[in-house]
Amino acid sequence: MAEYALMSRPGVRVYYFPADSAGARRVLEGAARGLALLERWFGPLGTDPDIVVMEIPEMWGSQASLAGGIIQTADAFRDAGRLFALYHELTHLWNAPDVDQPSARWNEGLATFLSRRMARVLDGWEGMDEAVQRTAQHLVDPQASPPQIASVPFLDYGDHGLTDLSYRVGFLMFWALHAALGDERFDGGLGSYYQENRERGGTFEALMEHLEARTSTALDEFFRDWVRTTAWHDRLRSGTPPEAIGLR
């Protein structure tokens, strides 16, 4: 097992294999730029971040979200285009506690969308449209997704043990919501949700109510089709592009 070296700046520590110091610098820089971007979108975090990023050998596989830390495989330190897992975990810092029991884990869909949006803004990543298409195809492919996808609404994924789907369905939903609202209303709605519920937390229902009120946008049909029913699945299957689902 190689010895670790440490590189840090306030709020972020990166443990890396000495051979990968250029990658460690890029990860540290990526974390700093990511935190600054998220603060610009959603307002102050309100607590001091304490991010620990640790390089692990590639063969161990990527594993994110260990308590208090972000684990990145060596390839993330060597390949400039692979900061998605880091960005994903950074976005979770701006999550108000999720008090649904069990939870549909909509924050995972949001993190999936936001990490890709961050890569687009920070790194010039151009794969968003392809990711949307690929995800949509995957979700309507009966070989690739569980059959309950056509009958269990997103809101009930926690009750049905389907939260693996929350990443992909939530990605499409938040992507479509962002397309509908634009940066300002999307960020203002989510940012104020975080700021107001940072301590006490909130439910999926509370999020939907908040977004509708704060964006001054009628979103009842949008959430009906994406969250309360499986209309999104029917629409995707019949060829409707995800950005057109739930919107008049």
Ligand SMILES: [Zn+2]
């Ligand atoms: Zn996550």
